Amino acid sequence: MKNSILKFLLFKFSRPLILIVLIIVFTVFTDTFWAPDNWTNISNIILQQAPFSVLLATAMTMTIILNGFDLSIGASVAFISCVCGYILRATGNPVYAIIAGVGLGAVVGTMNGILVTKAKIPSFVSTYAMKWVLNGFALVLLGGKQIYNFGPKFRPLFISNKFTFFYIMVAVLVIVSLIMKYTVFGRQVYATGNNPEAARISGIKTDLVTLKIYLMGGMIVGLVAVMYIANLGTAEPNIGTDFPINAIAAALIGGTAIGGGSGSVGKAIFGAMIILTLQNGMVQIGVPSVWQQVIVGLVILLSIFMERGLNKLAVRYEE
């Protein structure tokens, strides 16, 4: 009995545990990852990298709850950041850029949503095709060049205070998790993800729910694109190729199950932090950066193994 309670706790808190173990391992084996008098690396992860990874993982998690994927997020970031770069160069007004970024994200998200709901194309095929189209548009806009010089107002708005990205992330996460947990819409999303047919029969407009989720995801991605060029200072059409796979790996290792109906903002946060810690720690230990893509692929495989293993454990516990 005691053994099974331990197993249950392990099951429930496995992700935080993985994160803690990773942090301890990297702290012990390297000098640069974390030390009481060396916070640069950790603050770099939390303030510079986490806002992007966590927000993208959240957008991905929302589509996975509905048993879909969004492979266009990388290309969306590339395309939207190029358009925003253009707008900033022409007007220099950050407000236009932010509105255009989030608005374009909403448009791309809606198009993905329409392809998934109305045309009923499997989401990984439609968003993958969308990725090529958006990448193409970004390349047509900039022709393989970079764009910079965004005017005097835009970048200081984001980087004058180093906590700005973090605050934006927290605000978005709070809004999304409130919507998912405490609104009728949020309940409808989980119902639709769990069993679309049953949800439809009980009166939920599943197509509309799906469309709204892709719309929300698109808006988050648009926001990330604006933050991205603010952070980098340049916009180029070739960024973001590894965003989708990192986001999927983050969502899945965070404990969001494929097949729909499960997943939350909290899981996305832990997943993204696990991936970030792993990638950062590997670099600190001295693994060449070319290995990163292999590691992310292995993490996805590992997480689907883990999901099945934990499910079996849960079934045994319930018995």
Next chain:
Amino acid sequence: MNKLIVVLKKVPGLIWGSFLALVVFAILAPKFLNPLNLINILNNSSVLLIIASGMTIAILSGQLDISVGGIATLAAMTAGLYLHNVGDTSAINIILAFVIGILVGMAVGSLNGLLIGVYQYNYWLVTFSTMSISYGLSQVLTNGNIISGYSKMFRNIANHRFLGMPQLVWIALAVVIVIIFITYRTKFGMHIYAIGDSEQCAAQSGINVKRIRFSIFVIAGGLAGLGGVLLVSRTNSASPIIGFGYEFDAIAAVIIGGTPFSGGSGGVIGTIVGTVMLYAIKAGLQLVGFSVYVQQVFIGIFILSIIVVDVINQNRKKEKGSRRVYK
């Protein structure tokens, strides 16, 4: 005459649409119908044809293999590295390079097959992660560098002309004929169609679904590996992005060729037409004078609309079918 009409009616509408596009190109760019251009189109489409025929059997069984581009790259890099290290002037080494490439492909394919076929994990996620792993390993092999400069003997395998066509075209043709024979004339082929039609029916009528699914991914992987090595021979360089985008083109070629995502109908013959059409349209866009970037947008939108049309058609057919049942 009637027979001809029946046969023509069987040709999927997408092929007619692509055919229309070709006529437009032929009018806009007179060079399009130049024999040299036509041979070039065939030459360009050969590698995709080999990879897409593997994709066809995966889609026929109702699943997808997104890792083919990654597998082709990994096979190209391993074979390229092997030839670079042991010397590429002896016939034995070249044959061994091809064997290594195909074996690498089959190894990744059997990992796919094991996880998807035997342990029944989500096919899309598994092949997506093996795609990432293969691209990553190709980077690791040479630290992201390109290996180029191979001997004439190795380059000739793809580029030497035989009966007026590059040998690559003949190799692709031979591979496709074998795959056509397997899918249309053997028990294994019939089982692929049966599984694509209804996995449950197939399992209950005694087909070993796990084994068939496993073999499908091994074959798709092996073909992708062969395609990768041929790419090295054709382009005289092995780069860690050599197969980038082939998975997308392969899916597009299969869908244009009339094999639906739902599986169970269509076949490799359609894929041949689909592949050639895809490259003909690419060549046409180039001849009309669009930049590479505009081409990518056009091709992307074209493929996306093809997929939309195909899926809507299939859904309509399905609805018609169910209406008949409930009447």
